[in-house]
Amino acid sequence: MVNIRDLDPSASPLDYYGSELRRLREDAGLKQGELGVSVFCTASLIGQIETARKVPTRDFSERVDAALGTGGVFSRLVGLVLRSQLPSWFQPYAEMEAKAAYISTYQAQLVYGLLQTKDYARAVLATGLPGSLDELVAARMERHRILGREHPPMVWVVLDEAALYRPIGGPEVMRNQLAHLLSLREKRWVRIQVLPFAAGEHASLIGSFNTLRFDDDPDLVYTEDLISGHMTANPDTVKEAALRYAHVQAAALSVEDSAALITRVMEERYGHQPGPDGRAVA
Secondary structure, eight states: OOOGGGOOTTSOHHHHHHHHHHHHHHHTTOOHHHHHHHHTSOHHHHHHHHTTSSOOOHHHHHHHHHHHTOTTHHHHHHHHHHHTTSOTTTHHHHHHHHHOSEEEEEESSSOOGGGOOHHHHHHHHHTTOOSOHHHHHHHHHHHGGGGGSSSOOEEEEEEETHHHHSOTTOHHHHHHHHHHHHHGGGOTTEEEEEEOGGGOSOTTTTOOEEEEEOSSSOOEEEEEOSSOEEEEOOHHHHHHHHHHHHHHHHHSOOHHHHHHHHHHHHHHHHSOEEOTTSOEEO
16 A cells, blocks of 8 residues: 655656645545545545546546635646656657647548547557556547637648548447547538548658647647657758648548548448348447
């Protein structure tokens, strides 16, 4: 059992969150079980979070803020905690992504992380055989919050048609994922194009890449290899990426035709089909 008095609040966002939860709970004169009743969880979970052995969720943090009257302290802290669960090499990109005014990406294999459903993200992240899958999924979902801000970034995504056909997580997960992509048409700052197989060879056969643009800082280009990710503001690289992205966009279907293709794939490939017993199956 970890003794929370031995924890260093400055060691990590998770340690700081745990120490603050214990301090403010005790200031309120509540035992772990009493706070647990107020936030609909067990005393054990409160203890695990206070000793930095369990990562809190956003829902938990909001309920604790309400129960302790902390004015949103834990709702603000949980973003830092969840971001700290991302791979160390990815955290700098996530920080810059959250500050970007414009995000453009070409994705050769998968749906872009900001547009993934929870089940799709879980299936993707599980391929890395992580020891903390729940935490990684929660961290990825936390990234999505930038799309709901009062002033969200403009996000322009070009998906290779292959991403629509690769059955990540199975038919039901894919159907929900494609439906989610279609629902994003309601957000005027999100645009999705599909690069069809018919385009043949194109300007980014080498793979996926992202470009981040900022109001007051230089553009960044981000790529990944098998092990980690790489960001650069090198002007020549940024210029080359912009040229390649322009060619990829030009070769892709229009936003409207892309939505029609996504709809067709969703219905024909992942729609509910009658099974041998006549019942519908995914």
